[in-house]
Amino acid sequence: MLKNILYAVLLGVGMAACLSQQDNPDDETAGEPEEFILPETTEDATALSDSTLFLVAEQRxxxxxxxxxxxRMRQQVSGGLRLTDTTLNLEGAPSTAYVLRPEKEAKGLLIEQSCDGECKVWRISVLSPKYKxxxxxxxGTTYGELQQVYKIRAVTFEEGNVVAQAPDAGMSFMLDHSSLPAEELSRLNAATAPKNLPIERILVY
Incomplete structure (x- = not known):
C-alpha cells in the first residue's frame, strides 16, 4: 500500500511539473484558460474570511x-476566489485540471480530476501558505514541526523529489531539499531527514 501511495505522489509531481510549463506560449496543449469568478457580495466576503475555507484536512x-x-465544485466557488481550467500532460495525454486561488494571489490549489463517466475530484495539491x-x-512549515504533530511513515527521494508520507492523515508533504548535497538524498529516511527542510507542497488524496 505504501508503494501505491508513493506512486500516486510522484504521479502528481509529474503532472504539476507539466502545469508549470503552461506559462510557455509555445506549448501546443495550453489553451486560453476558462475562468469562473462569482461576483463579490457581503455574504461572499464573509465566507472568504472564514478560516474553514482554507482548512486542509483528510480528503478535503x-x-x-x-x-x-x-x-458541484464549480458551483460552490466562494466570492473572492478564482477557479481557472488548465491542462496537464500525463505521459503525452492531455488531462484537465483546475487552479483555485484567492484573487490577487499567485498560488492556491491545484485540483486534479478522474473521469469514469462523471468527472470527480481525485487529488488536491496545496501550493499556498494561506491554507493550513x-x-x-x-x-513553509519545517519537517521538524511536521514530525511533532503527524506520524511520518516514510521519507523518500524519487524522481528528484523528497516526500514525507503521512498516510494516516491522508496527506503527503513535499520538502524543499535544495540545501542538501546530492549524495545525501538517497540516504534520507524519516529519522535522518533534516528537521529544517521546509514544506513546499501538500498533497491531499
Missing part, C-alpha cells in the same frame, strides 16, 4: 472534497 481542502463531482491544517501545518 476547504469545501472541496475528494470524490466531489466537478460540476488544524495542527497549523502549511507550506
Amino acid at each position: 481542502v476547504g469545501n472541496t472534497r475528494i470524490g466531489m463531482p466537478i460540476a 491544517t488544524a495542527k497549523d501545518i502549511r507550506v
Whole structure:
C-alpha cells in the first residue's frame, strides 16, 4: 500500500511539473484558460474570511472534497476566489485540471480530476501558505514541526523529489531539499531527514 501511495505522489509531481510549463506560449496543449469568478457580495466576503475555507484536512481542502463531482465544485466557488481550467500532460495525454486561488494571489490549489463517466475530484495539491491544517501545518512549515504533530511513515527521494508520507492523515508533504548535497538524498529516511527542510507542497488524496 505504501508503494501505491508513493506512486500516486510522484504521479502528481509529474503532472504539476507539466502545469508549470503552461506559462510557455509555445506549448501546443495550453489553451486560453476558462475562468469562473462569482461576483463579490457581503455574504461572499464573509465566507472568504472564514478560516474553514482554507482548512486542509483528510480528503478535503476547504469545501472541496475528494470524490466531489466537478460540476458541484464549480458551483460552490466562494466570492473572492478564482477557479481557472488548465491542462496537464500525463505521459503525452492531455488531462484537465483546475487552479483555485484567492484573487490577487499567485498560488492556491491545484485540483486534479478522474473521469469514469462523471468527472470527480481525485487529488488536491496545496501550493499556498494561506491554507493550513488544524495542527497549523502549511507550506513553509519545517519537517521538524511536521514530525511533532503527524506520524511520518516514510521519507523518500524519487524522481528528484523528497516526500514525507503521512498516510494516516491522508496527506503527503513535499520538502524543499535544495540545501542538501546530492549524495545525501538517497540516504534520507524519516529519522535522518533534516528537521529544517521546509514544506513546499501538500498533497491531499
